Amino acid sequence: MFEQVLDAVRAHDRIIIHRHFRPDGDAIGSQTGLKYLIKANxxxxxxYSVGDDPARYGFIEGCTMDAVSDDMYAGALAVILDCGGASLISDTRYSLAKTTVRLDHHLFTGRIADTEVIRPEYESCCGIVTALAMEAGFTLDKTTAKALFTGMVTDSGRFRYDTTSTDTFMRAAYLMQAGFSTDEIYLPLYEDELxxxxxxAYFIGKIKLTEHNVAYIYTDRAEMQRLAVDDFTVSRGMANVMSDIKGVSIWVNFTETEAGVLCELRSSLHNINPVxxxxxGGGHAKASGATVADRETAMRMLNDLDKMSNGTEI
Known part of the structure; x- marks a missing residue:
């Protein structure tokens, strides 16, 4: 599955690794894991790793972004990870590279790179990088293994989501052979400031339900300014406060920003990606996102999700 990817790595002396902006654990984990996997072998x-700040995933060992000048892309291989669309790539200079490769587990929406491995059945992009390491028989150090395990944990919802498979656990077991304790990952990952x-708790208090039990939260711009928190903390970070409500199989978090209304769609049962x-927007079957122009458009989306919850195909 990975022979063309491995050929591209072997053929280039300089490799620059990209991933999506506003990174999650899978983006930083796969980027860091692949970086140190290549360096070890x-x-x-x-x-090099490039992109915006790792933010709350800065605890992942080795995840510091590198300073890369434009001329360093000449003759280089750019690898794009965990990115379902070109508009989502953090640092657009990947297009300056001689050769491009993409590894991704989002639903395919269009070609980005010269060589692509797109596997939506995988729980995470870290899982794809791990499969590459296993297929190639690469040496695996602790830094690599911890980074990849972190992304597998976060994108599988701690191995709860339905993309979690027997292969997922085989890959996780392979990574754990590197000799780390899961406490090294779970403690910094789930420990929070008061x-x-x-x-x-504040956002749990804001949850509302539609007629057919779609849970949603809407946060307008004035409220965002009053809370004095960044857009990503609210939009992505608060989406899953609605995830375990009995009788709710679809939930959506709307967050007003300068760029529009960020919409984070989630489901435990339905394929919400078409909405x-x-x-x-786009993403996965049960975890997708979009940015719409205004509240009115966001409410139309909510209406579509309510119809889906009631059994109407969208």
Whole structure:
């Protein structure tokens, strides 16, 4: 499955790794994991990570972004990870590279790179990178293994989502052979400041239900300014406070920003991706996102999700 990817790695002396902006654990985990996987098995190659700040995933060992000038892309291989569309790539200079490769587990919406491995059945992009390491028989160090395990944990919802398979656990077991304790990952990953716990409690109090039990939260711009928290903390970070409500199989978090209304769609049962695509977004079958122009459009999306919850095909 990975022979063309491995050929591209072997053929280039400099490799620059990209992923999506506003990174989650899978984006940072796969980027960091692949970087150190290549460095361990091809020690003569230059390997760099680029993109915006890792934010709350900065605890992942080795995840610091590198300073890469434009001219360093000449003759280089750019690898794009965990990215379902070109508009989502953090640092657009990947297009300056001689060769491009993409590894991704989002639903395919269009070609981005010269060589692509797109596997939506995988629980995470970290799982794809792990499969590459296993297929190639690569040496695996602790830094690589911890980064990849972190992304597998976060994108599988701690191995709860339905993309979790027997292969997922085989890959996780393979990574754990590197000799780390899961406490090294779970403690920094799920430990929160009191202020963050209180913020979640605040948003739990905002949950509303539609006629057919779609849970939603809407946060307008004035409220965002009053809370004094960043857009990502609210939009992505508070989406799953609605995830375990009995009788709710679809939930959506709407967050007003300068760029529009961020819409984070989730489901435990339905394929909500067509709704996200209808409004210019995308993602996974049960976890997608979009940005719409205004509240009125967001409410139309909510109406579509309510119809889906009632059994209407969208």
């Amino acid at each position: 091809f020690p003569d190659k230059e390997v 202020s963050r716990v209180q913020l979640r 996200a695509v209808k409004y210019g």
